[in-house]
Amino acid sequence: MNANTQPADLLAPYQFGTLQLKNRMVMAPLTRSRAEPGNLPSAMAAAYYSERAGAGLIITEATQASPDGQGYVATPGIHSLDQVAHWKQVTDAVHAKGALIFMQLWHVGRISHPDFRDGQLPVAPSAIAPRGVQTYTAEGFKDIPVPRALATNELPRVVADFRHGAENAKAAGFDGIEVHGANGYLLDQFLEDGTNQRTDEYGGSVENRARLLFDVIDAVSEVWGSERVGVRLSPGGSFNDMCDCHPQATFGYVVRRMATLNLAYLHLIEPAITQGEHPNADLSASFFRPFYPGTIIVAGGYDQQRAEEALREGKADLIAFGQLFIANPDLPERFRRGAALNKPNPQTFYGGGAEGYIDYPAMNAEQSEADLEAHPT
Numbered sequence: 001m002n003a004n005t006q007p008a009d010l011l012a013p014y015q016f017g018t019l020q021l022k023n024r025m026v027m028a029p030l031t032r033s034r035a036e037p038g039n040l041p042s043a044m045a046a047a048y049y050s051e052r053a054g055a056g057l058i059i060t061e062a063t064q065a066s067p068d069g070q071g072y073v074a075t076p077g078i079h080s081l082d083q084v085a086h087w088k089q090v091t092d093a094v095h096a097k098g099a100l101i102f103m104q105l106w107h108v109g110r111i112s113h114p115d116f117r118d119g120q121l122p123v124a125p126s127a128i129a130p131r132g133v134q135t136y137t138a139e140g141f142k143d144i145p146v147p148r149a150l151a152t153n154e155l156p157r158v159v160a161d162f163r164h165g166a167e168n169a170k171a172a173g174f175d176g177i178e179v180h181g182a183n184g185y186l187l188d189q190f191l192e193d194g195t196n197q198r199t200d201e202y203g204g205s206v207e208n209r210a211r212l213l214f215d216v217i218d219a220v221s222e223v224w225g226s227e228r229v230g231v232r233l234s235p236g237g238s239f240n241d242m243c244d245c246h247p248q249a250t251f252g253y254v255v256r257r258m259a260t261l262n263l264a265y266l267h268l269i270e271p272a273i274t275q276g277e278h279p280n281a282d283l284s285a286s287f288f289r290p291f292y293p294g295t296i297i298v299a300g301g302y303d304q305q306r307a308e309e310a311l312r313e314g315k316a317d318l319i320a321f322g323q324l325f326i327a328n329p330d331l332p333e334r335f336r337r338g339a340a341l342n343k344p345n346p347q348t349f350y351g352g353g354a355e356g357y358i359d360y361p362a363m364n365a366e367q368s369e370a371d372l373e374a375h376p377t
């Protein structure tokens, strides 16, 4: 359901399908590389996520649906019973604070290393290595080798792994799942022609390149119902050495087809204005809005002012914040009060312990008072 009839206020509730959000702020999926042995979510994860449950919707860090899908050290999984039990603590803590939480499911494809794969090569649509990209392993940064192209008869297994992850996410108490189709990981690698040079029914035309993505969407929708499945895309993004010759056509096709599926939402990462192979092509949410009447989440460098503008323009229904949510556990409350924001520290984004994870301060009482005087509500 589109929200055009609902107040376009960042802090106003938002209803879509059977889901009711307390506001239009989304915590973006954020890899923090703090998982524990067994790729269990960190013992601190329940505190980290529940501190940020002022958001209407939280999307978890990217989580591998199978051991095969891992590409960085200490990212959590959702393929073992232990992982399900640990994630259940996270969903319980978030629900106790009144937010909803979706799990982002991924397979990294070529952005991996034999260290994560019992010495085997990473897999991809085609044997093309990302240029100038490294991954972070237990022994530090390592170059990524040329991947092995997946055989056609291996693809049903990839789809089955996503389905299994979706089933486990349900058992762990999530409210839905987000398929990670963005940022140059496996599903995006299939979608874009710079990484997909296959000659089977998963390569060539855009219909073929999108086949694996839609196979996955169909499989996880059987588990959850499509209205609990969101999909993240990064049209025109160049992260992880991605490119597509006709991004408006490729992503236009995908978005139009998604519009027929009654999904929970479409989540778009907008390319930074100065980046990407196609600086002149409009790949913003505004370009896709006419094709997609359902709920759109947009991400990419949003602050309060830009977020409110985006809602007023109607280019998106919900706004995702990444780095601002890392640094400000109480971000919605700070916006409500017009309070100053903590600055994110990139040195502590990935790995380590509590520092930079659960020690960013919430506003204290004095700060709140001062802000209220400056910006009476």
Ligand SMILES: Cc1cc2nc3c(=O)[nH]c(=O)nc-3n(C[C@H](O)[C@H](O)[C@H](O)COP(=O)(O)O)c2cc1C
Binding pocket: 028, 029, 030, 031, 032, 060, 061, 062, 104, 180, 182, 183, 232, 269, 299, 300, 301, 302, 320, 321, 322, 323, 324, 349, 350
């Ligand atoms: C530390 C960090 C980790 C991220 N991890 C993920 C991830 O796991 N999945 C994903 O789809 N995007 C990931 N992103 C991208 C963010 O979700 C978001 O799209 C991006 O940071 C732009 O939003 P911002 O400007 O509000 O931070 C990550 C970004 C950062 C900074």
